[in-house]
Amino acid sequence: MAGIDPIVDPRLRLEVLTAEEVRRIHAATLDVIESVGVRFPSPRALDVWEAHGASVDRQTMVVRAPGTLIEEALRQAPPVYPLAARDPALDLPLDGRHVYAGTDGCGVEVIDLETGEKRRSSLRDVEEIARVCDALEEVAFHWVPVSAQDRPPASRSLHELAAIWRNSTKHVQTESVVTAREARAAVEMARAIAGGADELRRRPVLSIMQCTTSPLAQDGGSLEAALVAAEAGLPVGFMTMASCAFTGPATVAGSLVVGNAEVVSALALMELAAPGAPVYYAAAQTAIDLRNGAYTGGGPEDFLFGAATNALADFYNVPLSMGSFATGAKEPDWQAGIENSLSTFMASAVVSDMLLGVGLLYGSRIWSYEQLLMDCEIYAIVRSMLRGIRVDDESLAMDAIRDAGPGGDYLTQPHTQRHMRELFRPRFLDRRSYGAWETEPDRPRDWARRRAKELLAGHRPEPLDPGLEAELAGIVVAVEVEAERSPESAPA
Amino acid sequence: MTSELFAAMRQSIVEGDADRAEELAARALGEGMDPLAAIDEGYVPGLRHVGDHFAIGEMFLPEMMLAARAMKRAVAVLEPEMARRASRRRVLGRVVLGTVHGDIHEIGKNLVGMMLSASGFEVHDLGVDVPFERFVEKAREVDADIVGVSALLTTTMVGQRSVVEALRDAGLRPRVKVMVGGAPVTRGWAEEIGADGYSEDAVGAVNLARQLVGA
Structure with a gap:
């Protein structure tokens, strides 16, 4: 039976931006949207903007919208809503109290569990990762983690969704739906799972993530897919990856403004097209490596972005999805540990609603089961820290202290029996004696791999009803037939 | 002076x-x-x-x-x-560059173009969302030594294979070399589609281009 044990009501608090600083970033953002503009390369999106009085340049597809329009639109966004799951017991309320971890996408390679070799990802990987994540209490929802590259591009995203629903009862999120045609099919599939269009609005079992195209631009197909999803009541998020000194200014504050302008303008568009649609803020900002221009996915700027972005999402009163397990490491190693720990701590301490990226390496390109299990350990450590320190009569333990007295011990105290299981027990930290380690010098990552194999072999997720499975498959086939006839997605 | x-x-x-x-x-x-x-x-x-x-x-x-x-x-x-004066700067090679059909990501490609051109290559940038045949036409028109194909998405990356095939069908291979790049592109992928090389960053792309033209 799958379960979820999330971070809830963290007791530590972190203020990385003051209210005044948030207001300045907001003011700068509105200035950018109004005076510089954001590119929306979709006729449909431009129509919506124009109908609401924004200035639209059809040639460059750049929209300049007054701040009041953006602010009014964002006020329509619901502050609280659930991410629903196939199993309603696993629904995730995005209520500003919880921090849920999920996978992230979209990787293109997998470190094979058996051979240890890196290879191209396939649909089978999507299935197997979903099955393992279904068993992990730290993983609250799935992002399509790797690309099903053995399926045709036109229907690939839908194969991936069906694969996860077949193998898990948890919520599913995807960033791979990037055309209106795919989005319509994805909505149809989600309606089948939820039990109808109204039920899907009430309990969205699928949420959609789109990436902006930094700096200050959106992707046309993504916008059209997002509009279809928003109209059907699926939660839609836009993620900025504006990176210091390349796709954003070199300063963290400047890159926050650019990223914010991208996300906020896209969310406003959703609200203009479908008032009241559930939307969320998403970000995985970083600083580039100054030598090669690469997305680094780690370092102090990332950790600050993680905490600062939540201050912005809170200001707009929408949930946040943060790319926190975003390490740039090539294998599960020191770098992966330090990057994912610090980013996850920062993003969790400010109560980011969703954390993305467990299991992926090298800037979300390579899937590793070892990393998945160790990321869950990081999440568990942070969860334990954020519970803080309880101070009351029982936890002050005066009776036990009196009983043990000077020079006594607490091993056999009843108080210890009552509380010792609250202490953190690691699964992937090596606390053996030196001698024991010398005799068997294996590593936590070896244990993680072993555990992943056990879960893969032993975990049996609640199967999807065969009728429903056939229905999903039928929707995918219909899209493939349509794609054969007209390779381009029909206009929304 | x-x-x-x-x-x-x-x-x-x-x-x-x-x-x-x-x-x-x-x-x-x-x-x-x-x-x-x-x-x-x-x-x-x-x-x-x-x-x-x-x-x-x-x-x-x-x-x-x-x-x-x-x-x-x-x-x-x-x-x-x-x-x-009818004098020509010595050109290391002629490169046709573009982001593949269906993909509008251009920053990485532009960076490569700028670096190649500064390094002495003649660069013909076709922009983004470039149809496969356009790479072929341009390569023929400018007598290209190299065609560079960029893709950022796993779904559009498959278009890189189509460009390699289109160049082959037009009889331009193996004389015209193909280099591929973009976030999802790996060495394995470059080998599989029969490209002559790939690079993960702009400096690497210049080195690769030099190698491909024997400069």
Whole structure:
């Protein structure tokens, strides 16, 4: 039976931006949207903007919208809503109290569990990762983690969704739906799972993530897919990856403004097209490596972005999805540990609603089961820290202290029996004696791999009803037939 | 004095000052200097300086880009005079560059284009969302040595294979080399689709291009 044990009501608090600083970033953002503009390369999106009085340049597809329009639109966004799951017991309320971890996408390679070799990802990987994540209490929802590259591009995203629903009862999120045609099919599939269009609005079992195209631009197909999803009541998020000194200014504050302008303008568009649609803020900002221009996915700027972005999402009163397990490491190693720990701590301490990226390496390109299990350990450590320190009569333990007295011990105290299981027990930290380690010098990552194999072999997720499975498959086939006839997605 | 002018040209590249580089190019023409000399003895040493300092970790990508842009602007000023004298700058090779059909990501591709052109390649940038056949047409038209195909999405990456096949069907392979790049692109993918090479960053792309043309 799958379960979820999330971070809830963290007791530590972190203020990385003051209210005044948030207001300045907001003011700068509105200035950018109004005076510089954001590119929306979709006729449909431009129509919506124009109908609401924004200035639209059809040639460059750049929209300049007054701040009041953006602010009014964002006020329509619901502050609280659930991410629903196939199993309603696993629904995730995005209520500003919880921090849920999920996978992230979209990787293109997998470190094979058996051979240890890196290879191209396939649909089978999507299935197997979903099955393992279904068993992990730290993983609250799935992002399509790797690309099903053995399926045709036109229907690939839908194969991936069906694969996860077949193998898990948890919520599913995807960033791979990037055309209106795919989005319509994805909505149809989600309606089948939820039990109808109204039920899907009430309990969205699928949420959609789109990436902006930094700096200050959106992707046309993504916008059209997002509009279809928003109209059907699926939660839609836009993620900025504006990176210091390349796709954003070199300063963290400047890159926050650019990223914010991208996300906020896209969310406003959703609200203009479908008032009241559930939307969320998403970000995985970083600083580039100054030598090669690469997305680094780690370092102090990332950790600050993680905490600062939540201050912005809170200001707009929408949930946040943060790319926190975003390490740039090539294998599960020191770098992966330090990057994912610090980013996850920062993003969790400010109560980011969703954390993305467990299991992926090298800037979300390579899937590793070892990393998945160790990321869950990081999440568990942070969860334990954020519970803080309880101070009351029982936890002050005066009776036990009196009983043990000077020079006594607490091993056999009843108080210890009552509380010792609250202490953190690691699964992937090596606390053996030196001698024991010398005799068997294996590593936590070896244990993680072993555990992943056990879960893969032993975990049996609640199967999807065969009728429903056939229905999903039928929707995918219909899209493939349509794609054969007209390779381009029909206009929304 | 010529040597002073050369030194100033070199400095304009090192500082990435495109306006200054342009202005010095105009002055050189006014003084009747051979444009090729201006490039080879004025600007190129500046570029070399930046490259050397980049290699030892004292200068960074943004400075490299500024230098490349300054170089490009200076050469643009000198080009009409070069054409008039029928002198040609030695070109390392001709590269046709574009982001594949269905994909609009251009920043990485533009970076590669700028660096290639600063390094002495003649670059024909087709932009983004480029149909497969367009790569073929352009490669034929300019007698390209290399076609560079960029893709950022796993779904559009498959188009890189289509470009390789289109070039093959047009009989341009293996003479025209193909290099591929973009976030999801791996060595394995490049090998599988029969591309001649791939790079994960712009500096690597320049090295690869040099290798492919034997420069």
